Amino acid sequence: MPEIAIDLTAETPEDGPAIEKLHERAFGPGRFARTAFRLREGVAACADLSFVARIGSMIVGSVRLTPMHIGQHPALLLGPLTVEPAFRSRGIGMALLQASLAAAARKGHRLVLLVGDEPYYGRIGFKRIPPGRIVLPGPVDPMRFLVRELADGAFDGVEGTARGG
Numbered sequence: 636m637p638e639i640a641i642d643l644t645a646e647t648p649e650d651g652p653a654i655e656k657l658h659e660r661a662f663g664p665g666r667f668a669r670t671a672f673r674l675r676e677g678v679a680a681c682a683d684l685s686f687v688a689r690i691g692s693m694i695v696g697s698v699r700l701t702p703m704h705i706g707q708h709p710a711l712l713l714g715p716l717t718v719e720p721a722f723r724s725r726g727i728g729m730a731l732l733q734a735s736l737a738a739a740a741r742k743g744h745r746l747v748l749l750v751g752d753e754p755y756y757g758r759i760g761f762k763r764i765p766p767g768r769i770v771l772p773g774p775v776d777p778m779r780f781l782v783r784e785l786a787d788g789a790f791d792g793v794e795g796t797a798r799g800g
């Protein structure tokens with residue numbers, strides 16, 4: 636099968652409705668009750684750090700980064716990451732992750748947190764956060780609460796209550 640050309644570009648306001656449909660299909664209405672959603676509620680994602688994957692004019696994947704704080708420490712919350720089911724296992728998810736993490740590092744951000752599967756995100760350097768170190772506004776499975784440093788030692792001494800913004 637020939638390779639399909641995938642374009643990765645920063646998200647624009649016009650992409651919002653198509654991304655929302657991707658989220659609806661991937662996560663259903665339960666997404667609004669997730670702890671990560673609560674952290675993002677009312678906080679705009681960083682458009683320059685959030686990427687969409689396109690085949691032609693069709694959006695087939697999306698990743699967002701949203702500002703947050705842990706105590707006084709600024710960080711970014713990654714998610715949702717979604718790829719259209721028909722286009723999975725072609726590296727689009729990892730390419731979106733690489734694009735957003737590289738853009739964040741270039742802009743001087745130091746820490747990225749997420750709630751997700753360690754076997755997947757561990758491939759790109761995310762590690763489990765020790766239980767109790769960060770207080771969240773709802774329950775999460777500690778096995779799925781992960782951090783990635785964008786600068787050496789960026790997570791040293793970071794603890795406290797997480798909030799969006």
Ligand SMILES: CC(C)(COP(=O)(O)OP(=O)(O)OC[C@H]1O[C@@H](n2cnc3c(N)ncnc32)[C@H](O)[C@@H]1OP(=O)(O)O)[C@@H](O)C(=O)NCCC(=O)NCCS
Nearest residue numbers: 661714715716717718723724725726727728729752754755
């Ligand atoms: C998770 C997701 C974004 C991956 O997108 P993708 O474009 O298929 O990812 P890639 O092509 O980069 O990587 C695919 C590989 O990751 C593996 N993988 C996918 N999801 C995984 C998971 N949750 N845990 C472990 N491995 C996973 C696949 O089996 C595949 O393995 P292979 O390379 O050995 O074949 C996509 O499956 C998806 O949208 N899932 C539903 C939404 C979701 O769960 N998002 C993550 C939480 S925010």
